[in-house]
Amino acid sequence: MIRSMRFLPLSLCCLLTVSGACQTIPGTSADSLRLLNRPAAIQFRRGLEWQSVRLDTLFGSPQNINILRLRPGKWRLAFGSAGDSLRTTSRLGREKQATAALNGTFFSFKGGSVDHIKIDGYVLDTTRYTPGKKLEEHRQAAIVLTKRGKAAIVFGGADNPRWASERPEPNVMVTGPLLLKGNKRAPLQPNAFNDNRHPRTCFCLTNDRHVLLITADGRHKNAAGFSLPELTTVLRWLGCRDAINLDGGGSTTLWLSGQPDNGVVNYPSDSKQWIHTGERPVSNVLLVHPR
Template sequence: MKKYLLLLACCLFSIFGSYSQSKTDIEVLKNTIWKTENLGNGLVWEYYHFNQKELFQSNQSVHILRTKLKNKSVKFAFGSADIHHKDSDTTRKLLKTSLIAATNNALVAVNGGFFNTKKGGAVDLIKIDGKALDTATYNSRKALPDHSRSAIVIHHNKISIVKGDTLPFWEKKLAEENIMVTGPLLLFNGKEEPLKNNAFTNNRHPRTCACITKTKEILLITVDGRNAEAQGMSLQELTFLTQNLGCKNAINLDGGGSTTMYIKNKPDNGVVNFPSDNKLFDHFGERSVSNILMILPK
């Protein structure tokens, strides 16, 4: 009997302890006074450094780019590092987010989907202005990896987050002229999506994600990591963050050393977050990537 009561007490402590922590984090986010800058063209940049271990009992550095879905002053787009030759194959390259963004005259940008670090090119479908640059490289005889089950699509300047399928080649049904398959999906129609129980999900890393809010805004979010000043987030924590920012649909992009936020005309080549590839908490640790999500002047 005593053993049973002890077990019950431990379970209750675990439940209420977890709830208390979540409640604390909700209050922290609710009361955060974000550093905010109006960038013009209906774009707003928000930033906060949680440096007293007050969010998830850790230090966190979060950047947000915010604009209305129906912002008529801008154009949503994908950018690629690849070089396209008129009558020959595409040259696969990897370039820094800031360079791809500046080349395309982007106002703001974040890094995009997952890519082949050795050969270049995306590992999932990416289509820009009707041209498929890369297609999925997964094994069609196995279950789809998490990053292959959802997408960001742009059609007539309307940007949306799409829930895909676990079956191979579902993305071939997408008809939009601009497609970036990525993932995993974090939220869809206001509900949490199931996440796999593995190191990629559970460990803290730098993260990049995009979400659409209940008030019809799009948020581009970076979470810095791999540093004492910013530990990064698990995907569960990232989901929690997007929920408390009012997101309805949210999707994960490539993270780790790729996580980069760019704002035109800012110092340090426009990099405003703290990319981790140089293992320093500064703006110079960008990793070269295959593609980006950007917002252009219309």
């Protein structure tokens, strides 16, 4: 069923800096209007809405974005893991009998996460770090879930390598960088990972108490992908209060049960073709289940 609704942005012509001050960004108003005029959401399931957005230009380049919006009262989140092996997001979604699955945090091609992940109280992997050095940006924050799948984004910082293992929640997935916290943009270090355009996967909690699972395709003439500052701007337009980056690049995958092309609704980049079947095996995923 097609619903005549759109996800409302916080602002059309300005965004918050780290200090919270509003400033006009050249081109931001036109780009936000392009995003506002995207197709209406499909009610994929009751309380679960899906948008597939193709834009000829956003920040001066073509983009392809998928947005899954869920109402926590109807749906719960969980983490799924391939253990010491790697499996595609679609396979993990089917094996865990989920309604939807999103690729998770960073991992080794030999298998296993390189960042702390705990599922139902059991620690599968711990953060790999160099003693005496601060934690990297993607190891400073996490998605945490209660037993009932209620989600929060937490920030542990760069100085305590054990902060994630000290979290009391039964489900913890370290990832990052952190993008938004309390409607404020998190500071991002200037580096190629943050500043170059890539396929991106992210997770956000909105001001109206919904959850968004988002993919942005890239590395193709049909979709450039985003830098993390660009992605953060888009998330603010979508009404996100707290948001965090997940593993992207060739890992970026959104799977929806029952959809064509094995359920993969975005265009994973590893195949270097504009097809749905180029999934990269991953270590872990975020899962959506009915309550």
